Amino acid sequence: MRAMVYRGPYKIRVEEKKRPSLEHPNDAIVKVALAAICGSDLHLYHGMMPDTRVGSTFGHEFIGTVVEVGTSVQNLSVGDRVMVPFNVYCGSCYFCARGLFANCHNVNPNATAVGGIYGYSHTCGGYDGGQAEYVRVPFADVGPAVIPDWLDDEDALLLTDAMSTGYFGAQLADVSEGDAVVVFGAGPVGLAAAKSAWFMGAGRVLVVDHVDYRLEKARSFAHAETVNFTQVDDIVVHLKRATAGLGTDAAIDAVGAEADGSFLQHVTSAKLKLQGGSPVALNWAIDSVRKGGTVSVMGAYGPMFSAVKFGDAFNKGLTLRMNQCHVKRQWPRLFEHIRAGYLKPRELVTHRFPLEHIAEAYHVFSGKLDGCIKPLIVPGA
Numbered sequence: 001m002r003a004m005v006y007r008g009p010y011k012i013r014v015e016e017k018k019r020p021s022l023e024h025p026n027d028a029i030v031k032v033a034l035a036a037i038c039g040s041d042l043h044l045y046h047g048m049m050p051d052t053r054v055g056s057t058f059g060h061e062f063i064g065t066v067v068e069v070g071t072s073v074q075n076l077s078v079g080d081r082v083m084v085p086f087n088v089y090c091g092s093c094y095f096c097a098r099g100l101f102a103n104c105h106n107v108n109p110n111a112t113a114v115g116g117i118y119g120y121s122h123t124c125g126g127y128d129g130g131q132a133e134y135v136r137v138p139f140a141d142v143g144p145a146v147i148p149d150w151l152d153d154e155d156a157l158l159l160t161d162a163m164s165t166g167y168f169g170a171q172l173a174d175v176s177e178g179d180a181v182v183v184f185g186a187g188p189v190g191l192a193a194a195k196s197a198w199f200m201g202a203g204r205v206l207v208v209d210h211v212d213y214r215l216e217k218a219r220s221f222a223h224a225e226t227v228n229f230t231q232v233d234d235i236v237v238h239l240k241r242a243t244a245g246l247g248t249d250a251a252i253d254a255v256g257a258e259a260d261g262s263f264l265q266h267v268t269s270a271k272l273k274l275q276g277g278s279p280v281a282l283n284w285a286i287d288s289v290r291k292g293g294t295v296s297v298m299g300a301y302g303p304m305f306s307a308v309k310f311g312d313a314f315n316k317g318l319t320l321r322m323n324q325c326h327v328k329r330q331w332p333r334l335f336e337h338i339r340a341g342y343l344k345p346r347e348l349v350t351h352r353f354p355l356e357h358i359a360e361a362y363h364v365f366s367g368k369l370d371g372c373i374k375p376l377i378v379p380g381a
């Protein structure tokens, strides 16, 4: 089959690869109809994620058709059109039983923190992902769901990660009626979080980024107030002034470890490798919320960070909440919002590339070229 293959930082190829086969009675093989590139894939692409092995195939957002099922699979049949959450999880361990699908204890021999994620390095279980013609889906009775008739394919695809993660971010922000919520990052996750904050009852939603076309999308898609952090002297002071000097009730970090905005953080992370990334957005979130407020972290971070303002978070009495998203948990409510016409996740999609052109897709998305917000990969094109 044809598949995206990682050859080292910034080196993406499409190569011939052995088609995956059933390895366990509860596996399914899915023929990929649509995949996406996530901001998380950019951390892999930039060589930031430990144990990203040459030869691996990325892709944790995908939908497709079941072409083979193992002997114990009961919920899926050959021919079913399925949406597959990015988490690989068993559904029955201590953590899965508590809804912590992202922290499943049975799918990742390399870690006790994160569970399994398709196409996301051996740190996250070493599973090949969906930026390919076919993908092996373990625990096929647990994660995937048949795409409802009424749901558009691109909407379904966005629910396998970005839209669900943004919604989860807003959930963890503990929004109360009328709250002011600031979202750092106007990528797909931040835009989805900003939109979702209204569903939770926010009275005011602000989005911060430095890419103007993305801020424009924050206004049109999420009806947010926007701030370009390069156009104000100090983003924290700006946000305090905008909220009567107190700070926002909640902040959502939808940027993660590769944040721009601080030369010092850039040097200590990207250049000197003293920490696993640059926690600029996280520190801005900690500084911008009011005392007693909540910081919800959706942006991805590796294990080690040194220059995080933990003492300020402590002395302000903040609640810090975070995790990889437990994707499938979000679907019932998101289905309702889509059916009611409140939400069209596919409005985030700006580009569609054939699988053979995936290297260009990574380049365009990573470089924020050509107004790119969410690029899709179409294996059959």
Ligand SMILES: NC(=O)c1ccc[n+]([C@@H]2O[C@H](COP(=O)([O-])OP(=O)(O)OC[C@H]3O[C@@H](n4cnc5c(N)ncnc54)[C@H](O)[C@@H]3O)[C@@H](O)[C@H]2O)c1
Pocket (backbone or CB within 6 Å): 038, 039, 040, 041, 042, 043, 161, 162, 165, 184, 185, 186, 187, 188, 189, 190, 208, 209, 210, 211, 214, 229, 254, 255, 256, 257, 258, 259, 260, 261, 280, 281, 297, 298, 299, 300, 323, 324, 325, 373
């Ligand atoms: N927790 C989860 O389950 C989960 C799921 C999906 C993605 N993620 C993570 O969420 C983050 C965002 O994903 P995405 O797909 O939206 O990525 P993206 O790269 O498209 O978006 C990130 C945005 O942050 C902006 N940015 C950079 N520095 C900033 C700063 N200091 N302040 C404000 N904005 C800044 C960038 O310009 C960009 O628009 C990534 O770290 C990704 O790994 C986490």
Ligand SMILES: [Zn+2]
Pocket (backbone or CB within 6 Å): 038, 039, 040, 041, 060, 086, 161, 162
């Ligand atoms: Zn992702």
Ligand SMILES: [Zn+2]
Pocket (backbone or CB within 6 Å): 089, 090, 091, 092, 093, 094, 095, 096, 097, 103, 104, 105, 106
């Ligand atoms: Zn489990």
